[in-house]
Amino acid sequence: MNNIEKWLGDVRSDEFLQGRFDMHVHTTTSDGLWSPTDIVRLAKERGLSGLAITDHDTLDGLAEAAEAAEKMGVKLIFGVELSTEVTEADEPYEVHMLGYFPGLELPDAPQLLARLREQQQSRRGRGLKMVEKLAELGMPLDTGFLQEYAENGSVGRGLIARKMLEAGYVQTREEVFSKWLGQGCPAYVPHQRLQPMEALRLVQASGGMAVMAHPAQAAHDELVPQLVAAGLNGLECRHPDQPAGALQEHYLQLAASLGLSVTGGSDCHDSGLGDFTTSGAELLKLFKIK
Numbered sequence: 430m431n432n433i434e435k436w437l438g439d440v441r442s443d444e445f446l447q448g449r450f451d452m453h454v455h456t457t458t459s460d461g462l463w464s465p466t467d468i469v470r471l472a473k474e475r476g477l478s479g480l481a482i483t484d485h486d487t488l489d490g491l492a493e494a495a496e497a498a499e500k501m502g503v504k505l506i507f508g509v510e511l512s513t514e515v516t517e518a519d520e521p522y523e524v525h526m527l528g529y530f531p532g533l534e535l536p537d538a539p540q541l542l543a544r545l546r547e548q549q550q551s552r553r554g555r556g557l558k559m560v561e562k563l564a565e566l567g568m569p570l571d572t573g574f575l576q577e578y579a580e581n582g583s584v585g586r587g588l589i590a591r592k593m594l595e596a597g598y599v600q601t602r603e604e605v606f607s608k609w610l611g612q613g614c615p616a617y618v619p620h621q622r623l624q625p626m627e628a629l630r631l632v633q634a635s636g637g638m639a640v641m642a643h644p645a646q647a648a649h650d651e652l653v654p655q656l657v658a659a660g661l662n663g664l665e666c667r668h669p670d671q672p673a674g675a676l677q678e679h680y681l682q683l684a685a686s687l688g689l690s691v692t693g694g695s696d697c698h699d700s701g702l703g704d705f706t707t708s709g710a711e712l713l714k715l716f717k718i719k
Contacts (some may be wrong), residue, residue, distance in 0.1 A: 433453030433514065434687070444657060448709040452506065452700060453527065453642065453665065453694020458490030459510075460587030464700035465494035469503050475703045479504025480683040483527055485585050486511060486548040506531055506712075509545070510642060511632070515652065522649060523612075524625045525642035527665065527692075528632035531716055538635030544623070551621040552585055559589055562616040568598045574603045586610045587698055602698075625652070626659055636717055638662040640692050644680055657687050663715050667693025667705040690715040 430546075455461035456468050461469060467481060472480045482494045482505065491507050498505035507530040514523050528541075553575065560570050570592050572647035599605050609616045623631075632639040641656060653664065664687075665671075666680040684691050687689040691711050695701040707715075 445709040449706040458483035465490040466497040469497040481506035481508040484510035511628040526628040528637040663690035
């Protein structure tokens, strides 16, 4: 039995194989509403077998989540969501990469950790510029929250979106990104991003498994075979942007045709935890456990 199997427990039981794992969850360490401890508690309340904490460009919330998961009997998968961009296309587009590190210790990953620190510094500067633009547009926000999150986690558009909602400037997150913070919108500021291949290499060099997040958002399926050739492990097929129906089936078939593992996650920031999940059997395939 290897270390991953010891961590997962009895991986051959029907209870595990049929279990539900939300593999895409955010906390207050990046731009989620719930603290790492509270999101683990909520996962247990909702009957999930486990969850992956995948905050944006940071691993800072994982130690707290691991302590809570051990106390509550919830399986925790250490993770991260890396923001990347394909710049050589006619129209540059974003690709998000999920990295998963199974076990009960943070990965020994000096290259990844150094790159994450660079990304967080870039996020802080970008966040301040977006807040300044919003003020010019008649939507001032107290910049104190930027410093607070800069000290304790990651600053991103999702955090600013939450502050805009709290201030009553917008009614929904969708409005934030479609009118103000989305690419090409008045308060948008470009982000210094990794290239997808670099993110994939960083995850795998750190002992992790790399999964392309919500491919429908990227809307460039031709990239997936290129990532597979570079070692991509899985495709996030179940996601709020890919609900049950033709689009989800399309990505399930694409994953099958390329020999990729399938994952599902709610991308929970403030709601929806457990709405999209990965089975225990799919988890074993991702982690290459027979």
